[in-house]
Amino acid sequence: MPELLRAEALTTDLGRRAGFLRPAVSLRAVDGVTLSIAEGEAFGVVGESGCGKTTLARTLLGLQREAAGEITLAGRRVSGLAPAEARRLRADIQYVHQDPGAALDPWWRVGATLDEGLRIHGVGDAAERAARIAEMLAAVGLDADFGQRYPHELSGGQQRRIGLARILLLRPKLVILDEPTAGLDLSVQASVLRLLAELRARFGLTYLFISHDLTVVRRVCDRVAVMYLGQVVEEGPAEALFARPAHPYTRALLAAAPHLDGRAAGPSLPGEPPSLRRIPAGCRFHPRCTRASALCAAQTPPTEAAGPAHHVACHHWREAA
Amino acid sequence: MRSSSEPEVTDAALTIEDLAVQLRSRGEVADILDGITLTVPRGSVTGVVGESGCGKSTLLRAILGILPGRATTPRGRILFEGRDILPARAAKPHGRIGFVPQDPYLSLNPVFRAGDQILEIMRRHAPGTRAEHRVKLVELFRAVQLPDPEAALHKYPHQFSGGQRQRLLIAAALCCDPALIVADEPTTALDVTTQREILGLLRELVRARGLSMLFVTHDFGVLASLCDEVSVLYAGRVAESGPTRAVLDTPTHPYTRMLLSCHPDRAVELLGIPGAVPPATAQPAGCRFHPRCPVAQPDCRSEVPPLLPWPGGRAVACPHTARMEAHALA
Known part of the structure; x- marks a missing residue:
């Protein structure tokens, strides 16, 4: 390798x-x-x-x-x-935080948090961002409607999945x-x-x-x-x-x-x-x-x-x- | 109704019989504990x-007599030293049950000397003068192997490392000569090396002082190295109980079997358990x-399985364990 x-x-x-x-x-x-x-x-x-x-x-x-x-x-x-x-x-190189709950903004829906990363990294097209988010949520084993939830509505395991999704979106x-x-x-x-x-x-x-x-x-x-x-x-x-x-x-x-x-x-x-x-x-x-x-x-x-x-x-x- | 003035004679340090606790929250009733039955034999760790x-956590709170106000009147009995300590009006066994909390970093007030915080507990619950308390506390600090016990009396919490703080809290749990120690995952916040030392200390204290201990944990490795008996809880009920070695070697309830197959030490393939623990408001x-x-039968949906006695001093709350045997082989 x-x-x-x-x-x-x-x-x-x-x-x-x-x-x-x-x-x-x-x-x-x-x-x-x-x-x-x-x-x-x-x-x-x-x-x-x-x-x-x-x-x-x-x-x-x-x-x-x-x-x-x-x-x-x-x-x-x-x-x-x-x-x-x-x-x-x-x-x-990307980093998945030790405490994914603390790494998510409590006032933001999870989908908005995921979207922000893509915007910062210059993915301009809203439709493409949405498609990539939906695909990544599926990849980490969550339904697409998780994007509408707030961090406190997630269990520890689900928060980790979101933390991973957020990082992996940046490829x-x-x-x-x-x-x-x-x-x-x-x-x-x-x-x-x-x-x-x-x-x-x-x-x-x-x-x-x-x-x-x-x-x-x-x-x-x-x-x-x-x-x-x-x-x-x-x-x-x-x-x-x-x-x-x-x-x-x-x-x-x-x-x-x-x-x-x-x-x-x-x-x-x-x-x-x-x-x-x-x-x-x-x-x-x-x-x-x-x-x-x-x-x-x-x-x-x-x-x-x-x-x-x-x-x-x-x-x-x-x-x- | 038994009179609480006549202690029952028993060889158990703590007996919990059919304990049920519900919490009210926002008009909903959360079924936290239901039919918990367990025993802590004298001189052993359960x-x-x-x-x-x-x-x-609710089980610990019920034992310590600190159920939140929104708890409904609990059902069942908690027998300690022959008396039922569950009813709200029962005399609480202050000092006779010591508590070791989970997080040594959050459990001490940073602006007071650690020694003073423990002396405060003794002033309220232990006989003797302050001078006697100080002498006793230094002895306890020595027993929990804090370096320089005399000086430790005058230090603030931040001057101790995590492992030392956990030792302080163990000393605090022991300060009123308890008969029973209740510990809530006291090593989760610690490194494995420190964890090992703390577990060794607890084992030694139980042996040397003839203590009995109820040890709550989610870590099966810790369980295996410390506890004589175990009760496995699922969604507020006992799924299975018995001698630790037997339960870990031949888990019988489908939940215990699946949970243990998630352990990295044992898993052939990490699978997890499908689904999630149900919310307490919708059991x-x-x-x-x-x-x-995986082996649920039609009757499992309607009948509450009783905790059935099992060979080897065990008990299992599942009438279909034989099917699990077949399932595992398939």
């Missing part, structure tokens, strides 16, 4: 500029992330809250300006640009799904996941799937990157990564996820989720890692190959297996 | 699982699951 999106050593700083009697505050939320997403792939990004998943997505979208690094979209360099220009060149190539199943009931989650698979096949979409729900990621994604404090600590084919996790953090995450069989989970992960304000020296995970050595506290681990297309950044990954 | 709209007659059930 040809590469659709590539990020090379991507770094994003969040913060504010210095003001009167106010020092500049800067947090490096994404720090040197390199990833490559192939066309048609579902690429998962997992990690605890605050690990930089959403900031990474915003940077790829162009909503957040990268401090360093390069982004290539379909072979074309789209980084290092002013925000408006960056967003224009990245129109092929993106890459869709960033931010926690697409958070807060959904099991049966609704199943139908949303099924819809995502259908839409991916039908429109030839590529997904960047951000989630903290590992059982869902395992189910949906072809490849997975695990983030910790702004860095990718492990990346590989979903199957290999879930079957043979190489990084101790990945292992801890997998062990923590509750399973139906109630199987006795592995050792738990001590300590609080880390803060970007206090990034540990050396390997960022070492204060919580059971395998940490003096080396881990002193040196940043290099990224090594742990298998075909499987990379891990840990000094001790070989011993851990 | 899970209540179900999707949105199944009546989980279907007969079995409330029949419009979505």
Whole structure:
């Protein structure tokens, strides 16, 4: 598969500029992330809250300006640009909001919200807009009369469908799904996941799937990157990564996820989720890692190959297996 | 009519018998709970699982005695420590039932110190002086493994992380020495790693303090790792109940079977359940699951299926489970 999106050593700083009697505050939320997403792939990004998943997505979208690094979209360099220009060149990347209810205007009928996106993107003909909306509502499994409803009249699952329809109307190539199943009931989650698979096949979409729900990621994604404090600590084919996790953090995450069989989970992960304000020296995970050595506290681990297309950044990954 | 002054002797921490609650809204009557029967055995964790709209929250409110004013007079009994606590005029077991809420971020007032908010509960419901309360609270903070328990007393909610706030709320639930803890999805807002720690803590507290717990959740993984017994709710009725392991391994009610087949851990193919949970103002007659059930029979449309005893200490509210067997094989 040809590469659709590539990020090379991507770094994003969040913060504010210095003001009167106010020092500049800067947090490096994404720090040197390199990833490559192939066309048609579902690429998962997992990690605890605050690990930089959403900031990474915003940077790829162009909503957040990268401090360093390069982004290539379909072979074309789209980084290092002013925000408006960056967003224009990245129109092929669209984002589905984590809380689709909050992303819909409560005073607007859903149809008007859908129509607005098309108008902004220059689809001038009202008849064509209406036709495309009707077609897209059908594609996400809703009747055409849903266009007449207000957001509060929709269930959580229906709101997600509208959120998807709104994005897909713009005919993106890459869709960033931010926690697409958070807060959904099991049966609704199943139908949303099924819809995502259908839409991916039908429109030839590529997904960047951000989630903290590992059982869902395992189910949906072809490849997975695990983030910790702004860095990718492990990346590989979903199957290999879930079957043979190489990084101790990945292992801890997998062990923590509750399973139906109630199987006795592995050792738990001590300590609080880390803060970007206090990034540990050396390997960022070492204060919580059971395998940490003096080396881990002193040196940043290099990224090594742990298998075909499987990379891990840990000094001790070989011993851990 | 039993006299509430003579406690009944029972080995259950909480017994709910045939509980029904209706809410009036805009002239319509919403049938929220109907014929709920469940037991929380002493010293164990009983899970209540179900999707949105199944009546989980109303069940919690009924137990805690905080049903909204528009609730009609509920039917049935909620027996706690041998007394029916359901009637509006019954003496409420303040402090004897601890509550752990869902969202640790919304459940503490940001402008007051967390410690003071818990001390306020103790001042109202626990015997002793303020000094004694403080000593006890520090002990509780230690029991829920908050770092630096003495200092925690003086901190504001924003100075704690999400996991720590949930620990604070667990301490608050324990502050009046309850016999029963009622928990409303206390780990939904947390990361899996933190969730795991909190579930471990709850299990430990139940064991060490001889507590009983009613744990409401929509997450079957959490259910499997914490609860001894489970009741599966659908549209305000119990669809199925029994030991958690047995219910998860061999789900019997068509709803439980279909719901579990939606779980990413188990699903061969993610199908979902056709249709949606009915609105509480328009519950279907007969079995409330029949419009979505693949094996519904004519009698399901008219007869309310009773909760039938099932081997292995289980109960199932469906007389046609054998058909589901055949359906699954087909």
